[in-house]
Every structure is written in C-alpha cells, then in structure tokens.
Amino acid sequence: MRLLMIEDNARLAGLTVEGLARRGFSCDVAPDLETAGAALDAAAFDLLILDLGLPDGDGLAWLRAKRLTGDLPPALVLTARDALEDRVAGLDAGADDYLVKPFELDELAARIRALLRRPGTRAPVTLEVGPLRFDTSSRAVHAGARPVELTRRETDLLELLMRRAGAVVRRETIENALYTFDEPVTPNAVEAIVSRLRRRLDEAGAAGLLHTVRGVGYLMQEPR
Amino acid sequence: MRAGSISRRLTIGMALVGVIGTTLLFLFVAIEYGMTWSTFTDPGELPRVTRELSEHVLMPVLVLILPMTLLARWVIRTALAPLAGAAAQIDAASGMARGFRIGTDPLPPEARPFAQSVNALLERLDRAAADQEAFAADVAHELRTPLTLLALEADRLEAEPAARLRGDIGHMRRLIDQLMLLAQLDADLAARIPQAPIRLADLAADVAGRMAPLAIAQDRRIAVEDEGAPEILGRREAVAAALRNLVENALRFTPVGGTVTIRVGPGATLAVQDEGEGLSPERLAQLCRRHGRGDRASADGAGLGLAIVDRIMAAHAGTLAAGPERGTLRLRFPPAGD
Numbered sequence: 001m002r003l004l005m006i007e008d009n010a011r012l013a014g015l016t017v018e019g020l021a022r023r024g025f026s027c028d029v030a031p032d033l034e035t036a037g038a039a040l041d042a043a044a045f046d047l048l049i050l051d052l053g054l055p056d057g058d059g060l061a062w063l064r065a066k067r068l069t070g071d072l073p074p075a076l077v078l079t080a081r082d083a084l085e086d087r088v089a090g091l092d093a094g095a096d097d098y099l100v101k102p103f104e105l106d107e108l109a110a111r112i113r114a115l116l117r118r119p120g121t122r123a124p125v126t127l128e129v130g131p132l133r134f135d136t137s138s139r140a141v142h143a144g145a146r147p148v149e150l151t152r153r154e155t156d157l158l159e160l161l162m163r164r165a166g167a168v169v170r171r172e173t174i175e176n177a178l179y180t181f182d183e184p185v186t187p188n189a190v191e192a193i194v195s196r197l198r199r200r201l202d203e204a205g206a207a208g209l210l211h212t213v214r215g216v217g218y219l220m221q222e223p224r
Numbered sequence: 225m226r227a228g229s230i231s232r233r234l235t236i237g238m239a240l241v242g243v244i245g246t247t248l249l250f251l252f253v254a255i256e257y258g259m260t261w262s263t264f265t266d267p268g269e270l271p272r273v274t275r276e277l278s279e280h281v282l283m284p285v286l287v288l289i290l291p292m293t294l295l296a297r298w299v300i301r302t303a304l305a306p307l308a309g310a311a312a313q314i315d316a317a318s319g320m321a322r323g324f325r326i327g328t329d330p331l332p333p334e335a336r337p338f339a340q341s342v343n344a345l346l347e348r349l350d351r352a353a354a355d356q357e358a359f360a361a362d363v364a365h366e367l368r369t370p371l372t373l374l375a376l377e378a379d380r381l382e383a384e385p386a387a388r389l390r391g392d393i394g395h396m397r398r399l400i401d402q403l404m405l406l407a408q409l410d411a412d413l414a415a416r417i418p419q420a421p422i423r424l425a426d427l428a429a430d431v432a433g434r435m436a437p438l439a440i441a442q443d444r445r446i447a448v449e450d451e452g453a454p455e456i457l458g459r460r461e462a463v464a465a466a467l468r469n470l471v472e473n474a475l476r477f478t479p480v481g482g483t484v485t486i487r488v489g490p491g492a493t494l495a496v497q498d499e500g501e502g503l504s505p506e507r508l509a510q511l512c513r514r515h516g517r518g519d520r521a522s523a524d525g526a527g528l529g530l531a532i533v534d535r536i537m538a539a540h541a542g543t544l545a546a547g548p549e550r551g552t553l554r555l556r557f558p559p560a561g562d
Contacts, residue, residue, distance in 0.1 A: 009369065011373060012369065012372060012373055012376065015373065015376035015377065015379075015380070016376060018376075018380065019376055019379050019380070022379075100368075100401075101368040101369060101371070101372045102368050102369075102371035102372035102374070102375050102393070102397050102400075103372065103375070104375060104379075104390075104394070105375070105376065105379045166437055167433075167437060168432075168433035168434070168436050168437065170429065170433060211436075211440050213432060213433065213436040213440075213445075213446055213447065213448075214445070214447035214448065214449075215428075215429065215432070215447050215448030215449055215450060215486075216429045216432045216433050216436065216446075216447075216448050217429075217433060219436055219437060219440065221437055221440060221441065223441075
C-alpha cells in the first residue's frame with residue numbers, strides 16, 4: 001500500500017506522513033505538481049493526497065488534466081477552502097473525496113481506508129470490519145475463523161456495505177445495486193434481506209456491526 | 225425638509241397661477257372697460273359686469289388652466305414611469321447573482337444621474353461583498369493551516385493530557401467552521417446568490433446519513449421520518465448546515481441509547497427532536513443572539529450554532545422555533561413560489 005501526498009508545507013507533510021505511518025500507511029511526499037508528476041511516472045501509487053493551492057499551479061486543474069490523459073489512483077483532496085462551490089468543483093475535477101483543513105488524522109486515515117476499499121483499486125482483496133472478513137475474489141465471508149454462509153443477495157449486500165464501511169448506504173442505492181431494472185422490488189424487500197443478514201451475522205458472532213439509520217439506510221461500522 | 229409629492233406641488237402651482245392670472249386679468253378688464261368701485265356696487269350694472277368678467281376673465285383662465293393641469297399631470301406621469309420600471313427591476317433582482325445594474329436608457333436624462341449613482345452604489349456593494357468573501361477565505365486559510373499543524377503535533381503526544389488537548393483543538397475547529405459558515409452566509413446574502421429548488425426529504429436523509437456514523441459511534445441513533453414536504457427555494461448548503469447544527473445540538477442533549485429524529489413536513493418544515501429537556505422559547509431567543517451576553521453555555525459552540533441557524537432561516541424568509549413537542553426545534557420555510 002503506497003500513498004503519495006502532494007503538499008508544499010514541509011512541516012505539515014512531515015507530520016501527516018508520520019501520523020499515517022503510525023496508522024500503518026506508507027506515504028511519500030511531493031512538494032509540488034512537477035515532482036508529483038515525476039513520482040507518478042516512476043512508481044505505482046494506490047492513492048493520492050492532494051493539497052490545493054500548490055506553488056506551481058492549481059491542483060484541481062492538474063487533477064482534471066491527469067484524469068483525462070491516463071489512469072490515476074483515487075485522489076483525496078485536502079484544502080483550507082470550505083465553500084461548497086469548491087467542493088463541487090473538486091469532485092467534478094476527479095477528486096474522489098474531500099477533507100477540509102484542519103483535519104484529524106483519524107478521519108484522514110478512515111477516508112483513506114474507505115477509498116482503498118472501493119472496487120477497481122488494486123489494493124485490498126479482503127474487506128474487514130471488526131471480526132468480519134470478506135474476500136472479494138472468492139466472495140467467502142468469515143467471522144473470526146468461522147465461515148459465514150450467506151445467499152447471493154445477502155453476500156452482495158454485505159459486500160456493498162463493507163466496501164462503504166463507516167458510511168451510510170442509502171436504501172435506494174441498495175435497491176439499485178441488488179435488483180435489476182425489471183425485477184419488481186417490494187417495499188420491504190431490502191428490510192427483509194437486511195434483517196436476515198443481521199441474524200446470520202449475530203449467529204456467527206459478529207453482532208453489533210450492522211446498523212439501521214431509520215428513514216435513510218444502513219451502515220456497517222465497528223463499535224469504538 | 226420633506227418634499228411634497230410632485231402632483232401636490234403641481235396642484236399648488238397651478239392654483240397659484242390661476243389666482244395670479246385671474247387677478248391680473250380682472251384688473252386689465254376693469255381698466256379696459258372703465259369699471260370703478262361704483263360700477264360693482266350698482267345693481268343696474270350687474271348683468272354687464274358679470275358678462276364681461278365671465279367672458280374675459282373666467283373663460284380664459286379655465287380654458288388655459290384646465291388643459292395645462294391635465295397635460296402637466298400626464299407629462300409627469302409618463303416621465304416618471306421608467307423610474308417605476310427601474311424600481312420593479314431592482315425588486316425583481318433581489319434573487320439574482322451580483323453584477324446587477326439599472327438600465328439607464330429608458331430613463332429621462334434628468335433621472336439618469338440618479339440611476340448612475342445607484343449603479344455606482346451597487347458596484348461598491350458588489351465589491352464589498354467580494355472583499356468580504358476573499359477576507360473570509362483568507363482568515364480560513366490563515367487559521368486552518370496552523371490549527372492542522374497543532375492537531376498533527378498533538379497526535380504525536382501520548383500522555384494523558386494530550387487527549388484533552390485534542391478535544392480542545394476539536395472545539396476550536398468546530399468554532400472556526402461555524403465562523404466561516406457565518407462569513408460565507410453574509411457574503412452570499414450581499415452577493416444575492418440565486419436560490420435553487422431543494423427537496424427537504426432528500427436533504428434530511430443526506431444530513432442524517434453523514435452524521436449517523438459519528439452518532440452511532442457515540443451510541444446514539446439518528447432517524448428520519450418523512451411526512452411529505454413540498455420543494456422549497458433556497459441555498460442547499462446553507463439549509464443543510466442549519467439542519468446539521470440542530471442535529472449536533474440535539475445529539476448533545478440526547479442520553480446514551482437515545483434517538484434524534486428529523487421530521488420532514490408536513491408542510492415546508494424540518495423538525496429535529498431529541499430526548500432531552502428541550503429549550504424554552506426564551507432560552508432559544510437568547511441563544512440565537514449572536515452577541516448574547518451572560519451566556520456561558522456556549523463554550524462548545526452551541527450558542528453560535530443556533531445563532532447561525534437563525535441567520536440562515538432569516539435569509540430564507542423562514543423561522544426557527546421551539547416546540548410544540550418537547551425537545552423539538554423546528555425550521556419553517558415559505559413554500560416555493562412565494
């Protein structure tokens with residue numbers, strides 16, 4: 001797992017890299033866009049942490065240009081700007097997530113983990129939440145050492161929730177992911193699958209991970 | 225000194241012209257026809273005097289004054305009509321982005337300097353709004369980088385006081401966020417950022433979804449109940465910030481294991497109910513004052529939070545009110561199209 005942080009404030013970059021190292025991420029630093037471009041050509045990175053307002057150009061414009069020309073790992077934008085307009089501009093330009101300074105390292109680490117769990121990143125094949133492990137290639141689920149038997153739909157739902165662990169997945173999103181266009185979805189279908197999945201996880205000894213946010217959706221999160 | 229209306233002044237002017245004209249004509253006619261004081265007192269002369277006076281005094285005055293009055297009124301009305309048009313333009317522009325100016329072409333030349341002055345004023349206001357926005361952005365940048373460094377340094381410390389230090393830094397960060405939001409809101413209001421339709425149910429689910437992970441980590445729940453609400457017009461980020469502030473507030477007052485409920489509708493309202501004691505309307509009014517003195521409860525930014533909600537609601541021609549249910553704060557918006 002290799003991260004590249006593009007940040008011109010050397011002290012901030014140093015402290016962030018150090019903090020991320022304590023959390024198990026190895027991170028290189030580029031002080032400007034030119035160095036970053038060279039680093040990306042030289043090595044493969046799993047994630048970019050990009051500060052806006054660099055000395056040699058606009059980070060968002062750079063990101064947009066890079067996205068157009070080739071493949072770029074997911075990018076997390078760090079900035080002191082907090083207006084919504086900037087946020088929208090950032091996400092349009094190809095940033096995958098956004099964190100406003102002053103950030104907390106725990107939050108930065110959580111966002112990094114979430115981005116690395118997304119499908120398409122070459123990073124982890126095993127999703128983990130608490131004692132629960134999901135192997136994305138074999139689609140096998142374990143709670144601790146114990147295998148958990150799930151139906152196809154339950155497995156799909158679990159993968160969806162585990163890929164976005166720590167964030168609420170809206171019920172409409174689940175409906176769209178689990179059912180095809182022409183499949184009729186009864187109003188309570190999602191609730192029914194979730195409650196079956198929750199029962200199986202409880203039985204397997206992985207209770208208290210799957211939370212309901214009534215009226216919104218569902219959330220996989222380990223207790224603190 | 226207060227100026228009277230133009231029509232009023234016109235009426236007075238015309239009356240004056242009438243009186244002076246009548247008097248002068250009367251004198252000329254009297255001299256021309258050799259009338260003396262005895263002529264007027266002699267009853268035998270009365271028919272002649274009456275005829276001469278009405279023919280040579282009253283008729284000319286009426287024939288001149290009446291059309292002149294009507295014409296002058298018409299001229300004034302049509303000359304001022306473009307001003308009313310410009311006023312309507314300004315009123316209609318209240319929801320427009322900055323850069324609005326009055327069109328000076330339809331105005332009579334006499335009114336153009338005034339319109340140009342108004343335009344110069346609008347330009348100064350636009351510039352002031354832009355300056356303030358830039359200043360707010362500067363403040364954010366200047367404060368956030370050192371605060372980030374502070375947070376990163378605190379993260380390296382392992383001693384027990386470090387946790388308290390990190391807590392304090394968290395408070396500072398929230399406070400700065402809220403100050404920035406307030407500055408942004410003021411700048412947006414000055415700049416007359418256009419409003420967009422907002423689906424309240426969608427917004428509530430969005431805010432609840434973002435806040436639920438933290439709430440659940442602290443063993444509290446967030447729920448959304450949708451009772452049906454019409455679309456409203458507003459600034460989505462500002463309304464979301466208002467709702468977020470209310471939910472943050474409610475989470476603070478909800479005991480472990482409790483639920484904060486966001487109720488959407490019925491009608492163009494968002495209500496946030498916690499399982500705490502709730503606020504009295506007096507306490508709410510106190511917390512909504514940005515410079516509320518003698519309020520020591522806002523050390524965690526709660527007071528500022530409600531002041532921001534209040535301002536956001538005012539900017540949307542809506543209200544923030546307590547109740548009627550226990551522990552409930554309600555945002556009420558005017559329905560779209562109002």
